[in-house]
Amino acid sequence: MPRRAYRPASERKAEIIAAAQAEFIRVNFAGARTRDIAEAAGVNQATLFKHFPTKEALFEAAVMRPLVEAMQGMQGRVEIYEQAETAAAMGEMAEASTIRHLEDMERVLPLLATALFSDAQLGRRLFREQLEPLIRERGAVLRSLAKDGLDPEFLGLASFGMLFAVAMQRWFSGRDDNLAPVAAQFNRLFTGGFAREKS
Numbered sequence: 312m313p314r315r316a317y318r319p320a321s322e323r324k325a326e327i328i329a330a331a332q333a334e335f336i337r338v339n340f341a342g343a344r345t346r347d348i349a350e351a352a353g354v355n356q357a358t359l360f361k362h363f364p365t366k367e368a369l370f371e372a373a374v375m376r377p378l379v380e381a382m383q384g385m386q387g388r389v390e391i392y393e394q395a396e397t398a399a400a401m402g403e404m405a406e407a408s409t410i411r412h413l414e415d416m417e418r419v420l421p422l423l424a425t426a427l428f429s430d431a432q433l434g435r436r437l438f439r440e441q442l443e444p445l446i447r448e449r450g451a452v453l454r455s456l457a458k459d460g461l462d463p464e465f466l467g468l469a470s471f472g473m474l475f476a477v478a479m480q481r482w483f484s485g486r487d488d489n490l491a492p493v494a495a496q497f498n499r500l501f502t503g504g505f506a507r508e509k510s
Contacts, residue, residue, distance in 0.1 A: 324362045327352040331373035336421045339429030340370055374422040375441050401456070401502045409494040416478040423475070446471050473497060 318326075330351035334343045345366055349359040363369035416423075427434040427442075450467025457463055477493060480486070 320362075323352070323354055323358060327354060327359055327362055327369070328373045331369050332377075332422060335370065335374055335425045335429075339425055340366075340433055341430050345369070370426075374426045375437060378419045378423055378426070379441065379445060399499075399503070401498075403498075405498050405502075406491065406494050409497050410490045412474055413477060413490050413494060413497070416474040417481060420475070420478045420482050470501065473501070 327348065331343070331348045334348050334351065337343075343366065345359055346356055348369070349356045352359070359369070363372060426437050446467045447464055448467070449470055450463035450465070453466045453470070454463040457466055474497075477497070
């Protein structure tokens with residue numbers, strides 16, 4: 312049997328994560344076997360378990376961490392948005408950020424679906440412990456921008472839900488067209504609402 316080429320630990324870890332993501336998407340959490348993930352990554356199980364002691368730890372690194380990273384990073388931009396004098400100006404300022412959030416959601420959607428829906432008990436726990444705090448945090452960030460009477464936690468949930476729905480529609484329909492018009496509609500709806508103003 313030929314010896315495997317040496318690869319730095321960071322490279323092996325990244326390859327294990329990539330293989331795990333593909334396997335979790337393919338057969339869900341319960342069906343994924345660490346032996347198959349190790350083989351797909353070109354490592355043995357001992358190496359896999361050196362980096363990730365349990366399948367749960369591997370799932371956390373391969374599925375939940377990318378999702379968490381995709382949802383973080385809004386806080387620093389709020390101060391910029393607060394400088395906008397109109398909802399339309401705020402939407403324009405937010406367009407690049409919204410495109411990035413939509414791209415991130417599209418990227419993690421298969422992982423998110425796996426995390427939440429492949430095992431009901433695991434999905435419930437992951438939502439409560441990982442995802443729901445991020446949604447609340449997103450709402451807290453939006454608090455200073457929100458109209459009086461709007462619940463920031465609901466805004467965080469609505470924002471997440473809209474991103475999720477757009478990503479799901481594009482993923483299942485195979486669309487990969489320009490996200491800029493979608494981001495503009497998202498921001499227009501989110502900053503100004505959808506109801507027509509009465510004359």
